[in-house]
Amino acid sequence: MKKLNLIIIVVVLAASSVQAQISHELWLGEQTPAAVNVVSVKSSPTLEIAKKELQDRFVGTPGSTIRILVDKKGNNDLKTDGYKLDNNTIKAKSDIGALYGAYALLRRQQTGEPVSGVVSNPSYERRILDHWDNLDGSVERGYAGNSIFWHGKDSLAVLPSDRKLWHEYARANCSIGINGSVINNVNASPLVLTDAYLQRVKAIADILRPYGIKIYLSVNFASPVALKELSTADPLDGKVISWWSQKVKEIYSIIPDFGGFLVKASSEGQPGPQNYGRSHAEGANMLADALKPYDGIVMWRAFVYTANDEDRAKQAYAEFTPLDGKFRDNVIIQVKNGPIDFQPREPFSPLFGAMKKTSVMVEFQITQEYLGHSTHLVFLSPMWEECLKSDTYQNGKGSTVAKCTDGSIYDQAHTAIAGVSNIGLDSNWCGHPFAQANWYAFGRLAWNNELASEQIADEWLKLSFHKDAAKMKNNLDYAANWSRHFLQPVKQMMLDSREAAVNYMMPLGLHHIMSANGHYGPGPWWAPKGVRSDWTPPYYHQADKNGIGFDRTIQGSGAVRQYHEPVLSKFNNLATCPDKYLLWFHHLPWNYKMKDGHTLWDALCYHYDKGVKQVRSFQKIWDRVAPFIDSSRFLEVQMKLRYQCANAILWKDACLLYFQQFSRMAIPYDIERPVHMLKDIRADEFKVRIK
Ligand code: GCV
Numbered sequence: 001m002k003k004l005n006l007i008i009i010v011v012v013l014a015a016s017s018v019q020a021q022i023s024h025e026l027w028l029g030e031q032t033p034a035a036v037n038v039v040s041v042k043s044s045p046t047l048e049i050a051k052k053e054l055q056d057r058f059v060g061t062p063g064s065t066i067r068i069l070v071d072k073k074g075n076n077d078l079k080t081d082g083y084k085l086d087n088n089t090i091k092a093k094s095d096i097g098a099l100y101g102a103y104a105l106l107r108r109q110q111t112g113e114p115v116s117g118v119v120s121n122p123s124y125e126r127r128i129l130d131h132w133d134n135l136d137g138s139v140e141r142g143y144a145g146n147s148i149f150w151h152g153k154d155s156l157a158v159l160p161s162d163r164k165l166w167h168e169y170a171r172a173n174c175s176i177g178i179n180g181s182v183i184n185n186v187n188a189s190p191l192v193l194t195d196a197y198l199q200r201v202k203a204i205a206d207i208l209r210p211y212g213i214k215i216y217l218s219v220n221f222a223s224p225v226a227l228k229e230l231s232t233a234d235p236l237d238g239k240v241i242s243w244w245s246q247k248v249k250e251i252y253s254i255i256p257d258f259g260g261f262l263v264k265a266s267s268e269g270q271p272g273p274q275n276y277g278r279s280h281a282e283g284a285n286m287l288a289d290a291l292k293p294y295d296g297i298v299m300w301r302a303f304v305y306t307a308n309d310e311d312r313a314k315q316a317y318a319e320f321t322p323l324d325g326k327f328r329d330n331v332i333i334q335v336k337n338g339p340i341d342f343q344p345r346e347p348f349s350p351l352f353g354a355m356k357k358t359s360v361m362v363e364f365q366i367t368q369e370y371l372g373h374s375t376h377l378v379f380l381s382p383m384w385e386e387c388l389k390s391d392t393y394q395n396g397k398g399s400t401v402a403k404c405t406d407g408s409i410y411d412q413a414h415t416a417i418a419g420v421s422n423i424g425l426d427s428n429w430c431g432h433p434f435a436q437a438n439w440y441a442f443g444r445l446a447w448n449n450e451l452a453s454e455q456i457a458d459e460w461l462k463l464s465f466h467k468d469a470a471k472m473k474n475n476l477d478y479a480a481n482w483s484r485h486f487l488q489p490v491k492q493m494m495l496d497s498r499e500a501a502v503n504y505m506m507p508l509g510l511h512h513i514m515s516a517n518g519h520y521g522p523g524p525w526w527a528p529k530g531v532r533s534d535w536t537p538p539y540y541h542q543a544d545k546n547g548i549g550f551d552r553t554i555q556g557s558g559a560v561r562q563y564h565e566p567v568l569s570k571f572n573n574l575a576t577c578p579d580k581y582l583l584w585f586h587h588l589p590w591n592y593k594m595k596d597g598h599t600l601w602d603a604l605c606y607h608y609d610k611g612v613k614q615v616r617s618f619q620k621i622w623d624r625v626a627p628f629i630d631s632s633r634f635l636e637v638q639m640k641l642r643y644q645c646a647n648a649i650l651w652k653d654a655c656l657l658y659f660q661q662f663s664r665m666a667i668p669y670d671i672e673r674p675v676h677m678l679k680d681i682r683a684d685e686f687k688v689r690i691k
Pocket of ligand 1: 132140141186187264268303341369
């Protein structure tokens with residue numbers, strides 16, 4: 001048995017090194033270009049990239065001409081980054097707009113969408129990847145190898161291999177419209193503000209610049225103290241104000257187009273203005289004033305909660321809404337999509353739309369901290385789409401999270417959106433071939449917050465797997481088969497994958513019941529003595545012999561009051577609360593009758609079982625598509641789906657056997673019986689990571 005395993009591992013490893021070559025290029029695979037003329041009156045490093053991309057990748061009639069027309073004063077229907085495509089002509093107001101146009105033209109050619117009559121503007125001014133990369137090269141919640149930016153304090157010299165990778169990174173980001181990178185962890189080391197590190201930041205910025213990507217840094221609020229330059233970091237202290245303004249001046253002298261700071265303050269042990277008796281607004285404004293002369297911004301995170309008796313889900317709203325209108329106009333409050341922490345499913349954060357005089361941005365998590373790391377195939381676009389399309393009703397019907405953050409409703413001085421990156425040194429960048437789709441989806445939604453996940457999945461599959469465009473064009477049978485037997489089923493698998501993960505991990509509004517060890521496997525029982533309760537699953541599921549769920553209704557913690565009517569009543573009322581949020585807002589008896597007639601216990605069991613069945617069906621879908629793709633990616637995904645399935649069964653068994661101790665009800669007889677013992681899973685908790 002051991003020998004067989006070894007053989008499988010060797011085969012898989014061999015396959016993955018071939019795979020490396022294939023998916024390192026992401027969605028920008030080789031094309032068979034036509035020899036075309038690309039004409040542009042203007043020239044700049046950015047336009048040179050546009051020309052080269054078109055020459056290398058345009059598929060069309062040889063000898064045809066593509067024109068690039070940049071007119072800053074014309075094109076009044078365009079924003080700075082927007083573009084128009086018409087009869088092989090790309091029009092834009094800026095060079096970067098033209099480059100986005102070039103990538104859009106090439107993408108549309110490959111996906112078979114119209115390449116004329118297209119006018120496109122981004123939803124957000126700033127479309128940013130947040131890298132939780134530490135200066136020693138590790139990546140917090142990273143599942144795709146070490147940092148592409150940092151290798152530790154003894155390796156600050158910039159190597160040719162660094163430059164090559166940063167070019168590839170910039171190109172990939174630009175091709176999907178991303179225009180900002182925060183290159184260090186929000187749990188920030190103050191060292192990043194010292195000269196040696198800033199020189200490396202400059203080298204990165206120089207490479208990203210022609211691709212229209214600005215660099216931002218996460219800063220530790222107590223940097224002047226941590227660097228032993230001052231004895232306080234009080235934001236109202238004159239010495240502190242001048243320290244930051246000198247530091248900002250120094251940064252801009254090195255990186256003239258520096259974007260600004262991202263700050264995690266007074267959160268999970270990070271220092272903040274509260275340490276000095278000051279408010280978030282006083283802290284953020286001090287940094288904003290230092291950045292203002294250079295057009296820099298502060299992204300101030302609302303991810304704050306303290307160990308007190310207050311429901312954690314209420315704390316960010318309670319702390320930030322009283323400060324509405326008190327922030328400078330170059331501060332944006334960065335809010336995670338849900339009120340807790342990037343769980344497989346959360347209702348939207350009630351902060352969206354609630355701060356009417358303050359710029360607010362969404363923070364999504366692309367890295368799959370709570371969604372199976374880079375082992376599980378989970379396409380996150382449907383989760384983000386669900387959040388962006390949620391109606392807050394804060395300004396009447398139609399006040400979706402998207403509209404409350406993109407400037408359509410509130411007069412925001414700046415608009416932005418951020419995604420916590422899933423990128424690392426792994427040769428395929430993201431650890432799982434399908435995790436690349438999440439990077440791609442984030443970029444596409446940041447550009448157009450109304451896009452449907454179906455379209456994004458369609459595009460990504462065509463760009464990433466559909467290598468043989470010529471064959472497709474000339475062979476209708478092949479094209480039809482590819483679409484019917486590969487594109488359609490795999491797309492459906494992607495679209496179902498997030499709901500499947502919710503089903504086998506945390507259905508019906510359950511949340512935060514993962515193992516504390518790496519946030520990968522199940523751990524609904526985890527609550528060691530001495531650990532603050534809001535870090536333990538029992539705090540969130542509240543299971544006991546009477547029932548399960550967190551009562552956040554008006555009679556409970558009252559968190560539901562933070563939502564605007566009619567959302568408040570909808571979530572508060574059992575008859576109207578959607579099943580998907582049921583146990584988020586309500587504590588219910590095990591025999592509670594669901595809308596479909598099942599008891600709550602049975603419904604829970606069926607959801608877990610459905611999740612496992614869904615992964616099983618993904619395995620079948622995948623095994624069937626082998627003829628349509630390269631064997632290396634096929635084998636890698638096949639292997640990961642096996643791990644995912646085993647892990648889904650573990651989640652199901654662990655959660656059902658654990659909760660059954662309280663419900664004392666039978667697992668319905670028409671679903672598969674557990675194959676694990678609860679005591680074994682619990683004993684093995686710290687080895688639960690199957691990978
Ligand atoms: C960067 C969660 C994660 C932490 C992360 C934090 C945050 O708690 O587990 O790793 O820290 O969120 O978003 O700041």
